[in-house]
Amino acid sequence: MSNGLHIELGRRYKFAASHRLHSEKLSAEENSRVYGKCNNPHGHGHNYVVEISVSGTVNPATGMIVNLADLDAFVEQEVIEPFDHRSLNEEVPVFREQVPTTENVCMEIFKRLKHFPLARLERVRVQETGNNAFEYAGEDSADRRAV
Amino acid sequence: MGQPRNKTMVYLTRKLEFSASHLYHNPAFSPEENKRVFGKCNNPHGHGHNYTLEVTVAGEPDPTTGMVLDLKELKEILEREITQRMDHRHLNYEVPELKDQIPTCENISRVIWNLLEPKITHGRLHKVRLYETPDLFADVYRNGVKPS
Secondary structure (H helix, E strand, O other), rough: OOEEEEEEEEEEEEEEEEOOOOOOOHHHHHHHHHHHHHHHOOOOEEEEEEEEEEEEOOOOOEEOOOOOOHHHHHHHHHHHHHHOOHHHHOOOOHHOOOOOOOOHHHHHHHHOOOOOOOOOEEEEEEEEEOOOOEEOOOOOOHHHHHH | OOOOOOOEEEEEEEEEEEEEEEEOOOOOOOOOHHEEEEEEEHOOOEEEEEEEEEEEEEEOOOOOOOOOOOHHHHHHHHHHHHHHHOEEEEEEHHHHHHOOOOOOHHHHHHHHHHHHHHHOOOEEEEEEEEEOOEEEEEEEEEEEOOOO
């Protein structure tokens, strides 16, 4: 990219949302056993932290891989607006089918952001609480495209 | 240029902080273009950040010392190459390596990589991460080395 170096820009975002871990494929007892407190019927919430990394050529005129305003606007539209202060189960359609574990939330965010037209999405990391975090980098060839 | 993978490869990270001022301005742009592209970062008197730098060195621990490299040595390299050059400086005017470049996170971290790589002779520089704020950072790797 630039004299043999690979440079990525990292950006951190936050959203707060509620979820409930419950699978229709499991019995009430199994749901309770597998998901514990996270299966409580009215759900609960987290302050999620989303860290994304993108790569691309550093434009010599701006010194930037991508203008932050463009990246922020895209993430706001694709992730923050649809997720923030929502019930993930009720208000994000994909989680009517999938259990909104943070693994699935992380993969869904990757899926929404991989179409960003101005840089290549390298990875998404989602922190559910200060004590647990999940990372997804896509399926190499399928999810990555050259910029 | 891939780093040979080895079962005993260990990655060691040292952190340091420095404070510096900068501004974004491209003399080839019109004032309106500068404002549009760089926004508040184009303010002529500049502004500052507390930067946090994380430097990761990869290597096999020496069987005698148990170290990839002596942390004292790494600390001295970072003090000499980075802190003395950048701490409490204006990056646009006082750091010759950034002359004629916009001092973005991407460019500063690349300059830091280029300053450090030849100085690290025990182990190999694996990654440079530079935080401009807790919400904005850049990572640099040698091409072909898998990020970790």
